[in-house]
Amino acid sequence: xxxxxxxxxxRILAGEKKAFAxxxxxxxxxxxxxxxxxxxNREEAEEALQDAFIRAFSALPRFEWxxxxxxxxxxxxxxxxxxxxxxxxxxxxxxxxxxxxxGGFDVPAEDLLPDEKYESDEFQSMVTREIExxxxxxxxxxxxxxxxxxxxxxxxxxxxLPLGTVKVRLFRGRMLLRQSVGRRLxxxxxxxx
Amino acid sequence: xNHLTENEMLQVVDGSMLNGEKTRxxxxxxxxxxxxxxxxxxxxxxxxxRSAPLSKPSREFTARVMGRIAxxxxxxxxxxxxxxxxxxxxxxxVLTVVWYAVTLKKADGPATxxxxxxxxxxxxxxxxxxxxxxxxxxxxxxxQSPMTDQSAETNKIxxxxxxxILILVAVDRLVLRRVIRLRR
Numbered sequence: 497x498x499x500x501x502x503x504x505x506x507r508i509l510a511g512e513k514k515a516f517a518x519x520x521x522x523x524x525x526x527x528x529x530x531x532x533x534x535x536x537n538r539e540e541a542e543e544a545l546q547d548a549f550i551r552a553f554s555a556l557p558r559f560e561w562x563x564x565x566x567x568x569x570x571x572x573x574x575x576x577x578x579x580x581x582x583x584x585x586x587x588x589x590x591x592x593x594x595x596x597x598x599g600g601f602d603v604p605a606e607d608l609l610p611d612e613k614y615e616s617d618e619f620q621s622m623v624t625r626e627i628e629x630x631x632x633x634x635x636x637x638x639x640x641x642x643x644x645x646x647x648x649x650x651x652x653x654x655x656x657l658p659l660g661t662v663k664v665r666l667f668r669g670r671m672l673l674r675q676s677v678g679r680r681l682x683x684x685x686x687x688x689x
Numbered sequence: 690x691n692h693l694t695e696n697e698m699l700q701v702v703d704g705s706m707l708n709g710e711k712t713r714x715x716x717x718x719x720x721x722x723x724x725x726x727x728x729x730x731x732x733x734x735x736x737x738x739r740s741a742p743l744s745k746p747s748r749e750f751t752a753r754v755m756g757r758i759a760x761x762x763x764x765x766x767x768x769x770x771x772x773x774x775x776x777x778x779x780x781x782x783v784l785t786v787v788w789y790a791v792t793l794k795k796a797d798g799p800a801t802x803x804x805x806x807x808x809x810x811x812x813x814x815x816x817x818x819x820x821x822x823x824x825x826x827x828x829x830x831x832x833q834s835p836m837t838d839q840s841a842e843t844n845k846i847x848x849x850x851x852x853x854i855l856i857l858v859a860v861d862r863l864v865l866r867r868v869i870r871l872r873r
Contacts, residue, residue: 513755517754520754520755521751524745524746524750525745525746526743528745541746542747545746545750546754546757549758550758619737623734623738624737624741624742627738638738642738642739642741667695667699670699671695674731674734677734678730
């Protein structure tokens with residue numbers, strides 16, 4: 497039976513150093529994915545992730561158990577990455593105006609694939625590449641939504657953004673992803689059999 | 690025929706259609722192969738997005754994090770004792786030998802200093818000087834073949850050579866540990 501995050505945190509607070517290593521091992525891959533999709537640079541993403549774990553460790557005695565460790569930790573990581581982005585001059589906290597799209601599709605139906613092609617590794621790789629290429633503004637929200645399977649409320653808690661902004665960003669991110677994959681299909685990168 | 694909007698299509702994918710709109714959207718999907726195909730494409734796209742492989746940090750990542758938080762951790766007395774076991778043993782040996790040397794000196798004659806510490810230092814300095822003095826080739830041979838020369842002086846030379854090595858080991862260990870800590 498796998499030990500829960502709660503038990504690990506209790507052990508850490510009792511002075512068991514090894515338990516924190518297990519917590520790091522448990523969350524580092526998902527954390528790295530979020531950091532990579534925000535910062536788009538492997539080295540910087542790893543540094544940000546390291547900073548986030550160290551901050552989490554220092555703040556662990558103040559952890560209030562109101563949310564899960566992962567939600568709390570991703571909030572720290574998101575803020576570390578957002579700070580790094582703002583140092584580069586990219587503001588991830590800006591609020592977007594405008595409504596969710598009402599337009600039609602721009603992926604020609606004839607470029608869509610037969611069902612079996614959706615199961616291929618090639619399609620999977622193409623989608624992965626396109627998610628990684630999404631701007632940080634949308635990539636971060638889409639990553640939390642898809643990768644972590646998080647609800648709107650959890651994303652609001654992590655990002656500190658208003659619910660409306662989260663919804664708009666997620667919608668736009670999903671549409672951008674759809675359009676970019678559609679364009680690739682249209683350009684014949686993945687041949688329809 | 691009006692096709693579904695992007696928003697309506699995502700509502701179908703998420704299963705979050707509003708009650709008032711649900712019937713209209715479903716009726717449209719029944720009769721529109723294009724919109725059905727678009728919805729299917731979106732479903733598969735998002736399924737692929739959910740199962741996209743995770744990025745992994747470097748292999749030594751966890752060790753590096755643990756190295757950086759190490760100074761923040763307050764070790765228990767037991768952990769501290771184990772971590773410093775070699776230092777404790779080395780220092781115990783040094784102190785034992787110094788105590789032994791002081792005892793030897795007292796047996797030879799009256800103490801020359803006012804305190805035990807100054808006696809110990811004086812004795813150690815005296816014997817260390819002798820080691821330096823006797824270090825040349827003939828004495829090295831004597832150390833290498835103790836069975837042929839069992840004099841008390843040779844034993845003392847060996848003893849204080851060991852003390853010197855132990856002190857060096859203890860100092861080196863402390864310096865080394867500091868360097869490692871700084872690198873972290």
